[in-house]
Amino acid sequence: MEIKNVLVADAVDAACVDLLKKHSINVTCKYKLPKNELISEIKNYDALIVRSDTKVTADVIEAGKNLKVIGRAGAGVDNIDINAATAKNILVLNTPGGNAISACELTCSLITTLARNVVPAAASLKAGRWDRKLYSGHELYGKTLGILGLGRIGREVALRMQAWGMRTIGYDPIVTAEEARKFNVESLQFEEIWPQVDYLTIHTPLIPATRNLISEPVFNKLKKGAKIVNVARGGIINEADLLKALQSGQCGGAAIDVFEEEPPKKSITLELIQHEKVVATPHLGASTTEAQIRVAVEISEQIIALTGKSKEYTSVQGVVNHSVLEKVRK
Numbered sequence: 001m002e003i004k005n006v007l008v009a010d011a012v013d014a015a016c017v018d019l020l021k022k023h024s025i026n027v028t029c030k031y032k033l034p035k036n037e038l039i040s041e042i043k044n045y046d047a048l049i050v051r052s053d054t055k056v057t058a059d060v061i062e063a064g065k066n067l068k069v070i071g072r073a074g075a076g077v078d079n080i081d082i083n084a085a086t087a088k089n090i091l092v093l094n095t096p097g098g099n100a101i102s103a104c105e106l107t108c109s110l111i112t113t114l115a116r117n118v119v120p121a122a123a124s125l126k127a128g129r130w131d132r133k134l135y136s137g138h139e140l141y142g143k144t145l146g147i148l149g150l151g152r153i154g155r156e157v158a159l160r161m162q163a164w165g166m167r168t169i170g171y172d173p174i175v176t177a178e179e180a181r182k183f184n185v186e187s188l189q190f191e192e193i194w195p196q197v198d199y200l201t202i203h204t205p206l207i208p209a210t211r212n213l214i215s216e217p218v219f220n221k222l223k224k225g226a227k228i229v230n231v232a233r234g235g236i237i238n239e240a241d242l243l244k245a246l247q248s249g250q251c252g253g254a255a256i257d258v259f260e261e262e263p264p265k266k267s268i269t270l271e272l273i274q275h276e277k278v279v280a281t282p283h284l285g286a287s288t289t290e291a292q293i294r295v296a297v298e299i300s301e302q303i304i305a306l307t308g309k310s311k312e313y314t315s316v317q318g319v320v321n322h323s324v325l326e327k328v329r330k
Contacts, residue, residue: 001306003046010051012073016296023304039063058084073295078206092320098295099286104156107231110255114227119279141165146193149203150175194221206233219245225252231285234259243272255279
């Protein structure tokens, strides 16, 4: 595949640009272009690299007359119209393992934070109070952690929380029970999870099947007081239903890093963030120096591999629409 000109539309680590240029690929960086400017600009490029800020909609893709590749420096591709890209035989790539450790570590940190009421206790002490008894917490040892999605991040979370003495159970429609046992997760059916978990963590993509996956019917089936963590994607948890479950005490606490709308503006979301049992962070799952370098390098390596001109970079492990890759290789 001939790739001469690449547009980087969101800020990525300089390692991405440096590696592409090292392999004689022209790179232009124009961050956070308004949609009309992106539509006007995209016709000049063979490849587009984005993170989460730029929305690669059907009309942007239609304007990309020379576009062959859209690369997401990160895992989620819900900001890219996959169907529109596939219809035009444009490859969509992501970096599925690039931020796995960072997202995993934030998840584990949030689980322990919920267990010991770290955030409200710290705020109380900063305000001049000594509410030692008020913020008494719970041990994680012997508790059950439910993991929805047993891919790279879910597996890493399982291994780390097992070290805390947690029992780990999980659900993933494409991971077999035998495979899950290899990392000490008991694979259960979707409905079997809810009454067993003390903590629930989500590691699935946002697709039509997972939108509002965790909503009122699920909260009603959860063990009373169970806590929930979402470092995956906003929209997987119904925010209004989560708020209701927190207010009733059915949900004992929540740690939320991702929201239906980012930055949040809706009144329900803002009320959720302010709830005393919620720890909220501004989409920090991949916000580590190491992850940002890793995803930047991985997306550039894949684009270089597609040119077929490098003996060092030959793997395109992040292809999302494999049907296009098969056509390209014929």
